[in-house]
Amino acid sequence: xxxxxxxNDFSFRYQGDKRYALKHLDFAIRQGExxxxxxxxxxxxxxxxxxxxxxxxxxxxxxxxGEIVVDGTxxxxxxxxxxxxxxxxxxxxxxxxxxxxxxSVAEELAYGLGNHxxxxxxxxxxxDTVARLMRIEHILHRNPLELSGGQVQRVALGSVFILEPRIxxxxxxxxQLDPLGGEEIFDVVQRLNKDGVTIVMVDHDMERVARCxxxxxxxxxxxxVALGTxxxxxxxxxxxxxxxxxxxxxxxxxxxxxDGWDIPNIEITEEPTVAMVRGLLR
Amino acid sequence: MNIEITELEHVYPxGERALSGIGVTMAGTEPVAIIxxxxxxxxxxxxxxxxxxxxxGGRITIDGVDIGDRAxxxxxxxxxxxxxNPADQLFLDSVRKEFEFGPRQIGMPKEQIEERxxxxxxxxxxxxxxxxxxxxxxxxEKRFCTIGAVVxxxxxxxxxxxxxxxxxxxxxxxxxxxISELRDSGKLCITISHDMKFVTANFSRVILMCxxxxxxxxxxxxxFAQTDILKQSFVAPPPxxxxxxxxxxPDTVFGVDALITALKQERDRRG
Numbered sequence: 251x252x253x254x255x256x257x258n259d260f261s262f263r264y265q266g267d268k269r270y271a272l273k274h275l276d277f278a279i280r281q282g283e284x285x286x287x288x289x290x291x292x293x294x295x296x297x298x299x300x301x302x303x304x305x306x307x308x309x310x311x312x313x314x315x316g317e318i319v320v321d322g323t324x325x326x327x328x329x330x331x332x333x334x335x336x337x338x339x340x341x342x343x344x345x346x347x348x349x350x351x352x353x354s355v356a357e358e359l360a361y362g363l364g365n366h367x368x369x370x371x372x373x374x375x376x377x378d379t380v381a382r383l384m385r386i387e388h389i390l391h392r393n394p395l396e397l398s399g400g401q402v403q404r405v406a407l408g409s410v411f412i413l414e415p416r417i418x419x420x421x422x423x424x425x426q427l428d429p430l431g432g433e434e435i436f437d438v439v440q441r442l443n444k445d446g447v448t449i450v451m452v453d454h455d456m457e458r459v460a461r462c463x464x465x466x467x468x469x470x471x472x473x474x475v476a477l478g479t480x481x482x483x484x485x486x487x488x489x490x491x492x493x494x495x496x497x498x499x500x501x502x503x504x505x506x507x508x509d510g511w512d513i514p515n516i517e518i519t520e521e522p523t524v525a526m527v528r529g530l531l532r
Numbered sequence: 533m534n535i536e537i538t539e540l541e542h543v544y545p546x547g548e549r550a551l552s553g554i555g556v557t558m559a560g561t562e563p564v565a566i567i568x569x570x571x572x573x574x575x576x577x578x579x580x581x582x583x584x585x586x587x588x589g590g591r592i593t594i595d596g597v598d599i600g601d602r603a604x605x606x607x608x609x610x611x612x613x614x615x616x617n618p619a620d621q622l623f624l625d626s627v628r629k630e631f632e633f634g635p636r637q638i639g640m641p642k643e644q645i646e647e648r649x650x651x652x653x654x655x656x657x658x659x660x661x662x663x664x665x666x667x668x669x670x671x672x673e674k675r676f677c678t679i680g681a682v683v684x685x686x687x688x689x690x691x692x693x694x695x696x697x698x699x700x701x702x703x704x705x706x707x708x709x710x711i712s713e714l715r716d717s718g719k720l721c722i723t724i725s726h727d728m729k730f731v732t733a734n735f736s737r738v739i740l741m742c743x744x745x746x747x748x749x750x751x752x753x754x755x756f757a758q759t760d761i762l763k764q765s766f767v768a769p770p771p772x773x774x775x776x777x778x779x780x781x782p783d784t785v786f787g788v789d790a791l792i793t794a795l796k797q798e799r800d801r802r803g
């Protein structure tokens with residue numbers, strides 16, 4: 251299948267920094283793939299997100315080497331505005347997503363559509379659809395700056411989803427939400443992925459990553475230190491050296507093996523682990 | 533430190549009722565975790581503990597003194613509150629100034645402030661960032677800066693509001709060290725968190741809130757055994773606990789060792 255994103259030996263150093271934030275990244279993301287990026291804080295995850303949508307190097311300037319190609323377009327030769335019709339980024343801090351010009355949540359959601367010249371009738375329809383999807387219908391009239399962190403996060407996600415990008419980049423986009431709120435957003439993301447949207451997601455919740463990802467990439471100090479299926483990455487014995495913990499399910503399987511139990515597999519998600527433990531009771 | 537909360541009510545000026553009849557006592561130095569979904573009233577409750585918010589009804593006493601009898605700035609010496617959103621708290625142009633500000637306001641001697649800056653910066657991992665502008669810190673460093681600024685005041689109790697938000701493995705380990713060090717130095721640490729792995733690993737007492745009320749309050753093991761009430765409150769136990777519960781093990785377990793012990797017991801019981 252064709253690549254949605256190709257990252258070819260890409261390195262980036264922020265203006266004024268001595269150290270490269272990203273070093274020789276070389277990988278591809280297939281169309282429709284659910285691709286997760288994990289790593290300790292400061293490993294380069296957010297810089298990579300910014301690079302995929304062109305904020306690096308067009309907004310955050312610095313020294314670039316190599317190339318990123320999004321849906322056939324070289325990021326370095328395009329603009330953030332042009333790329334935004336293909337690839338959307340939801341920021342880690344949802345307050346950074348707000349336009350600061352909209353007087354209401356409805357206007358905030360419609361902001362990007364206005365910039366893309368969408369007709370008013372269609373705009374209203376899409377605001378309505380996204381508001382229902384994000385469960386923010388009841389706050390459409392409110393000022394975005396007077397909402398709770400969790401509500402702003404839903405608005406921020408909605409303002410990106412509404413543009414219907416074919417590739418979505420999510421940078422720890424549920425940190426302001428409680429676990430249930432996070433799961434609700436996650437269900438939406440999975441639904442979009444099933445409809446063919448390519449997802450690039452940065453997350454610290456390894457149980458969730460193990461459950462959803464097709465591919466997991468581990469970054470450590472700007473370098474790729476692991477890249478593979480969730481099973482390959484999370485059962486690697488060196489994972490802990492890179493400031494990343496495996497899902498708790500892996501610890502359960504490992505502890506059982508160490509304790510001498512005969513189990514067929516190292517499990518990485520909940521349901522198979524429950525089935526395995528049940529089986530041991532028989 | 534003895535905090536007694538009786539029949540506490542809070543209604544925001546918008547008419548929204550955030551707390552309905554809270555009755556909780558927190559005493560000693562055993563860390564307390566407050567859990568519950570967004571909007572449950574956790575932050576509203578926490579902000580009453582040093583007078584940032586005033587009760588609409590009911591009573592809070594700290595070491596026998598009604599909280600309304602003294603000004604918020606007086607209580608700040610006794611109980612610190614590290615804000616959920618660092619932007620609500622940080623306002624100076626260096627980490628060092630953030631750390632020095634509170635202690636100066638309460639008249640801490642200069643030498644003691646200097647000595648504490650070194651110790652607290654080390655504790656929160658900002659020893660090399662003391663002269664950095666808080667705006668230039670990463671989101672996680674900002675959070676540790678807010679925590680450091682509150683610890684600097686040397687209060688008897690400290691409230692951390694969602695310190696685990698956005699933390700990685702190292703960040704959570706550092707938080708664990710901070711909480712255990714505060715307990716060892718005789719402080720009462722009250723922490724609001726959505727991270728149930730963190731809660732079960734570090735807190736023996738857990739308070740579950742839902743819609744402005746305390747639904748459960750007790751040892752973590754008995755709170756996480758109440759699966760129906762947790763479900764109604766939209767709180768899920770941590771992964772290892774869930775596996776044990778779903779697999780039909782009778783005990784509420786938090787670590788893998790406890791899970792294996794429970795598994796063996798259940799296997800032997802079933803013969």
